[in-house]
Amino acid sequence: MEMPIDFVIVTVLLMNLMMLSSSRIRTCIQIAAVQGILVGFMPVIIDIHSILPGIIIISFFSIILKGMIFPGLLFRALREANIRKEVEPLGGYPLSLLMGVLMFALSFWLTSRLEYAQPLISYLAAPVSFATFFTGALIIVSRMKAITQVIGYLVLENGIFLFGAVFLGAQSFLVELAILLDIFVAVFVMGIAIFHISREFDHIDTHKLSELKDLITKK
Helix, strand or coil, X not given: CHHHHHHHHHHHHHHHHHHHHCCEHHHHHHHHHHHHHHHHHHHHHHCCCCCCHHHHHHHHXXXXXXXXXXXXXXHHHHHHHCCCECCCCCCCHHHHHHHHHHHHHHHHHHHHCCCCCCCCCCCXXXXXXXXXXXXXXXXXXXXXXXXXXXXHHHHHHHHHHHHHHHCHHHCCHHHHHHHHHHHHHHHHXXXXXXXXXXXXXXXXXXXXXXXXXXXXXXX
C-alpha cells in the first residue's frame, strides 16, 4: 500500500504549492476541500487491512467537515462578501511559492532530526505533514483577505491531521475530533464575522481594518 499512500501525500504537497500561487479565492477553497478529503481518507488507506470502527468514524467526520461543510460555509461567505480575488500577498506570489518550497526543505531537515518509535509508512509522510502545517501558517500571515486566512487555518489543520494519521497508533481519535470541532467553530464564527464586516465596509482586507483601528485609537 506504499504507492497509494505516497501518491496521496505528494498530491497534498502539490496542492499546498497550488494554493500559494493562486490569486482566486474560490480556487483556493476548492483545493483546500479536495486536500481535506484526501487527508481524511489517510487513516483508512494506512490501515486498509484491519479497518476499525474508530478509524471509519474519524475519516467520515473529517471528510464531511473539511470536504463539504467548511467549503460550503466559505463559499457562502464569499458570495455575501462579493469578492473574487485575493490581494497580492506580502512579497508577491513568486516569493510565496519560493517560501513554500523552502518550507518543504526545512520540513525534511526537521523530520530527519526526529527519532521514531516505530517504522514510518512513508518517508514523505512526516515532511509533508510539517510542510502543510507551515503552508497554512504562511497563508494566515501573508494573505490580506480574512476569508483566505480562514483557508489557511483549514490547511494548517490538514497538516495536523495528516501527522496524526501517520502516527495513528500513538494518538487518540478524541484529539482529532476535538481539533475538528475547534476548526468548525472557528470557520463558522469567521464566516459570520466576514458577512457582517462586508455589509458594513467595502472590503474585508485585514490590514485596512487594522488601519481603521489605529485611527479610532488615535481619536
